[in-house]
Amino acid sequence: MSGAPAATALAVHQSHDPARLEALAPEWSALVDAAGVPSPFLAPEWLLPWWRRFGGRRALWILEARDGAGRLEGLLLLASRPALPGVRRWQLLGNGITGADGLDLLARAGAGSAARAAIAGALAAGGWDLLDLEDLPFGSPTAAVLRQVLAPGGVDVEARRRFACPGFAVRGTFEAHVRRMRRRETYGRRVRWLAKQPGFRIEVAAAPDEAGPALEDFLRLHRLRWAAEGGSYGIPPGSVEDFHRDAVPRLAARGWLRLYRLLVGDRSIAAVYGVEAGGTFHYYQSGYDPEWSVRSPGMVLVGRTIEDAYARGLRYYDFLRGEEPYKLDWSADRRELCAVRVRAPSFRASAAVAADGAWRAARGAARALAPERAWAALQRARRGLEAGAAAPAAAEGRA
Structure with missing residues (x-):
């Protein structure tokens, strides 16, 4: 892949070493505080336990955007996602299983544009087929920057609405x-x-x-x-x-x-x-x-x-995802989450997307035939299997 990354003074340091995640914790925690509106689901307090418990056999990809003095300005944390053989597929760290909302690239207030451009430029160098960036705030500038930087190289960036999150300003x-x-x-x-x-x-x-x-x-x-x-x-x-x-x-x-x-x-x-x-x-x-x-x-x-x-x-009360009636009783507005899929111009990526489409069609047909209660039970069983699959590896030494 090739792109035209926006000019930036930030350098991106990359690592696949889980030990780096622990070493980053103090700077990472400070970056959460400096982000303007800190999200607990992007913080080490949430994501370090997530990695230890569910990292399992996943690979880790850490992208750090730093200024000339070495200060951490932006951070993107990715974990590998199960895929067809040979497909290099990544998701945001913390996505799935525990239902964290508002995941995104983390950036210091005032440095978001530069951090996103720098990290998108690093992604333009390749090393992946699909990026499944799910549960971002709808309207996050991350999707627009990825499209601007990666589209000239033939990369497809698609955003779609995912969940509504009722809430209200206090x-x-x-x-x-x-x-x-x-x-x-x-x-x-x-x-x-x-x-x-x-x-x-x-x-x-x-x-x-x-x-x-x-x-x-x-x-x-x-x-x-x-x-x-x-x-x-x-x-x-x-x-x-x-x-x-x-x-x-x-x-x-x-x-x-x-x-x-x-x-x-x-x-x-x-x-x-x-x-x-x-x-x-x-x-x-x-x-x-x-x-x-x-x-x-x-x-x-x-x-x-x-x-x-x-x-x-x-300032705000957020019920997070789901429009259950008891939440709507109290709510005056809502935020939305979106899923951003970034697809490389490769046969592997196209095959994986086609397999996803076939799976969704089969899933839709099965759901149409299954009673709602039985379908819910199957969903819970699948979620339990996803979580359980990670537990043995976590017990072997990730903790």
Whole structure:
């Protein structure tokens, strides 16, 4: 491949050595803070545990954009993706399995254009057939820069919408927010009833010494919530739960963890796992005891996390991917995620894309024939297999 990289003063250093990922952690963490709107899903607190748990037999590709003084200005982290024999296929580190949103090239505020141009120029040298950059913020300049730099060499860059992420700007008061809520009367009744129960309280785990026990309680409630439907797709037992056991103490040490639990007496009946960074609360997952479902403890606890966001002066509340009704009850707007596929002008790349098309057609036909419940069970089983396939290699020494 050949392209015409934009002129830039940044040099790109590349590595495939996993040890480099650990060595980068201090600079990488500082770059997250310098990015303007830090995303916890691009931080070492999230991605180092991801690599240790799911790196498995994947290859790693690190591209660092540095200025003349050696300061890290941009970072792109890629992991190899299973593909047809001989096809060199890469995805963003952290994509899949744990459902991280807003993945992208990480750049220092004010240096994004130069960092993207420099890294795109390095990619123009080849070494890949397909780049599957999924779950980028829709409208990310990364796609446009890749197209500008790589298209002259015959590379195809295609972007498509992927998921919607409901949310809202935290402006005004919580009371005004509730008045706009469609189910405000139901919410009010549930809050009043639960508040009268002996021992009712909300606890928030944020410190490292609180994180472990609170997470185990959350995982228990999450499993209970999904048991009747065959198990959770978001956090299946096994290596995905273990990933969160690795990540949560790191998030807490960084000051980003907000793990809420609603208790009645000495028993927690609902939990919300949130990550708060850069003035944004990211609603990651939840769980509740189905025995209490008629009292809607999940709804009450979500409301309390939102009330807390107002009280803490946050900027934005992000429900992340998925337009479930309980999210839409509270939301006023939404962000979108996109998938950017970058295809080299090679037979291998074309064959892989054709195989993808055939797979999607077969998958669509199977889904049309299978009952929804059976299809969901198959999806959960596939996700569990993906996660489990990485676990043996992680146990062999990546941790």
